[in-house]
Amino acid sequence: MPLSLYNPFNLRLYNMAKFYFKSSEKEEKHVVPKRRTIDFLLNYSKSLQVVEYNNLKFETILN
Helix, strand or coil: CCCCCCCHHHHHHHHHHHCCCCCCCCCCCCCCCCCHCCHHHHHCEEHEEEEEECCCCEEEHHH
């Protein structure tokens, strides 16, 4: 079934697809995170505790 571009929702999806899947001619930059950011994420993941009880999940951050 072809996509009807007269429907506003389909037209919006079509335009979004064109925008996000446009090939980039620019060179991709390789982003290197700072050591401070890595340390923050590691410490956060160490302090996060997830407890499951009767199909419920409780997340606690231990300080």
